[in-house]
Amino acid sequence: MQIENIDWGKLGFNYMKTDFSYISYYKDGQWDEGKLIEENTLTISQSAAALHYGQQTFEGLKAYRTKNGDIQLFRPDENAKRMIKSCNRIMMPEFPVERFVDACKKVVKANERFMPPYGSGATMYLRPFLIGVGDNIGVKPAPEYIFCIFCMPVGPYFKGGMTPVNFITSEYDRAAPYGTGAAKVGGNYAGSLYPHELAVKSGFADCIYLDPATHTKIEEVGAANFFGITKDDKFVTPISPSILPSITKYSLLHIAKEYLGMEVEERDCLIDNIDEFKEAGACGTAAVITPIGGISHNGKLHVFHSETEVGPVTKKLYDTLYGIQFGDVDGPEGWVVKVD
Ligand SMILES: *Cc1c(COP(=O)(O)O)cnc(C)c1O
Numbered sequence: 368m369q370i371e372n373i374d375w376g377k378l379g380f381n382y383m384k385t386d387f388s389y390i391s392y393y394k395d396g397q398w399d400e401g402k403l404i405e406e407n408t409l410t411i412s413q414s415a416a417a418l419h420y421g422q423q424t425f426e427g428l429k430a431y432r433t434k435n436g437d438i439q440l441f442r443p444d445e446n447a448k449r450m451i452k453s454c455n456r457i458m459m460p461e462f463p464v465e466r467f468v469d470a471c472k473k474v475v476k477a478n479e480r481f482m483p484p485y486g487s488g489a490t491m492y493l494r495p496f497l498i499g500v501g502d503n504i505g506v507k508p509a510p511e512y513i514f515c516i517f518c519m520p521v522g523p524y525f526k527g528g529m530t531p532v533n534f535i536t537s538e539y540d541r542a543a544p545y546g547t548g549a550a551k552v553g554g555n556y557a558g559s560l561y562p563h564e565l566a567v568k569s570g571f572a573d574c575i576y577l578d579p580a581t582h583t584k585i586e587e588v589g590a591a592n593f594f595g596i597t598k599d600d601k602f603v604t605p606i607s608p609s610i611l612p613s614i615t616k617y618s619l620l621h622i623a624k625e626y627l628g629m630e631v632e633e634r635d636c637l638i639d640n641i642d643e644f645k646e647a648g649a650c651g652t653a654a655v656i657t658p659i660g661g662i663s664h665n666g667k668l669h670v671f672h673s674e675t676e677v678g679p680v681t682k683k684l685y686d687t688l689y690g691i692q693f694g695d696v697d698g699p700e701g702w703v704v705k706v707d
Contacts, residue, residue: 370480375487378522380653385519387477389470393460393512394501401470401514403477409513415500416509421554422499424453427652428614430475430491430518430706432482433694438475438706440493441692443468445614450497453550458508459497467495472706474516481520485693488523492653524654529677529685531660533668534588534649536638537562537574541587541609544580548609555611556590563589575662577638578607585636588649591657592616595636595644595671596680603644606633615650615688621699622687627680638664646678647671655692656685 384407391401416422426446431439447467454461471493475482483489495516499509539562541555542548548555566574573589585593585605592613594604602623604616623629641647647659658681660674672678677685690696694703 373481373520375483375489375520376523376526378483378489378520380492380521380524381519383481383519385478385481385517387474388515388517389474391462391466391470391514393514398460398462398466398514401466403473407517409515411498411500411513412502414503415498416503416507417498417500417553420499420506421552421557422457422459422509423496423553424450424457424459424551425494425496425553426450426551428471428493428495429521429652429692430471430482430493431693432485432490434485435694436485437694438479438482438491439694439703440468440471440475440706441704442614442618442702443471443704444701445617446495449551449612449614450495453552454497456547456550457552459499460512462497462514468704470514470516471495472704474518475706478518481518483520488526489520491518492521493518521653524657529656529658529682531658531672531674531677532572533570533661533663533674534573534575534659535566535569535571535663536665537566537576538582539574539576540579541576542579544578544609546579546609548579548586548607549611551611559590571663572657575664579609583637583639585638585641586610588657588659591649591651591654593636593659594619594648594650595641596646596678597643598645600629600680602629602631602680602684603636604631604633605636613651615652615655618688618702619650619656619684622684622691625699626687627683629680638662641669644671646681648681648684655688656681
C-alpha cells in the first residue's frame with residue numbers, strides 16, 4: 368500500500384491491509400509471549416469452535432493523532448476489560464488488560480506510517496479479537512485460542528458536518544433477555560444483518576431494537592447505544608442486561624455530568640413515551656455520536672430536534688468527547704493513553 372495515494376479526508380470505513388498485526392496463541396493452558404506478524408491471514412483447523420459454534424469475541428477502538436503530533440488511544444483498558452467479560456460469558460481464556468493495551472500500542476507504532484494526520488478527521492481503527500481454534504467437534508470450549516489485533520486508517524464519520532438520520536423499530540431481537548447481548552460476540556451480529564437489511568430497504572439508516580421481553584423499551588440503535596435529552600436537559604440512556612455496554616456511552620454519561628453540568632439517568636426509555644426527549648442520538652466508537660432525526664414506530668415517524676440539523680446539546684456532547692479523543696480538551700485522568 369502506497370501511503371502517498373491515501374486521501375485521508377476521503378477514507379471510508381473500509382478494510383485496508385497495513386504492515387503489521389499482533390498475534391498471540393493460547394495452548395496447554397497459557398498464552399505465548401505474542402509477536403508482530405506481516406501476513407493478514409490465519410491458518411486454523413476446519414473444526415475450530417469459532418467457525419461452528421461462534422466461540423469468538425471482538426473489540427473496536429481507535430488511535431488519534433493530536434495537534435502536536437502525538438498518538439493516543441482512548442480508554443483501551445476499558446476495551447480490554449469488556450473483552451474479558453465477553454470471554455467469561457463464552458468460556459474463553461482471558462487476555463490480560465496490560466498485555467491488551469501494550470499490544471494495541473505495538474500495532475499502532477508498527478503501522479505508524481498509516482496513522483492519519485491531525486485535522487483530517489481520520490483515525491486508526493483497531494480490531495482486537497479472540498477466537499477458539501484447534502481440533503474439536505462437540506459443542507464445548509475450544510482446546511486452543513488466538514488473540515489478534517489488526518488495524519487500518521478509517522475516514523471521518525461525518526464528512527460535511529453532523530447530519531441526523533432516521534431509524535425504524537424492529538420486530539426482531541438482537542439478543543435474548545439473559546442471552547449474550549452484553550457480550551461483544553460475533554453471533555449477535557450475524558443475527559442483526561437481516562433486520563438491518565429490512566430497515567435499509569424501508570429507507571432508514573438502521574433499526575432500533577426494543578427490549579426482547581416486552582418490546583416496549585428502546586435498547587440499541589443498530590450496533591450503537593441510545594441516549595436522549597429530556598425537555599428539562601437530562602441525559603438519559605437505557606439500562607438493561609441485554610444492552611452492549613458502550614464505552615462511548617459511559618464516557619458521555621461522565622461528560623454530561625462533569626463537563627456540561629447535566630443531570631444523568633440510566634433508566635427505561637419507553638418507545639411510547641419518546642416525546643419526552645427533545646434530542647436523541649446513537650453512540651459508539653465509529654461515529655462517536657450519530658444524531659437521530661426521527662424514529663418510526665408502528666407506522667408513525669416521531670421527529671426529535673430536526674431531521675436535518677443536529678441539536679445543541681448533542682453537538683456539545685460530541686464536541687467535548689471528540690476534543691478529548693484528539694487531545695484538544697483535557698480528559699479525565701487515564702482516559703487517553705499515549706503511544707510512544
Ligand atoms: C461495540 C458496540 C457498541 C458501541 O460500543 P463502544 O464501546 O462505544 O464502541 C454499542 N452497541 C453494540 C451492539 C456494539 O457491538
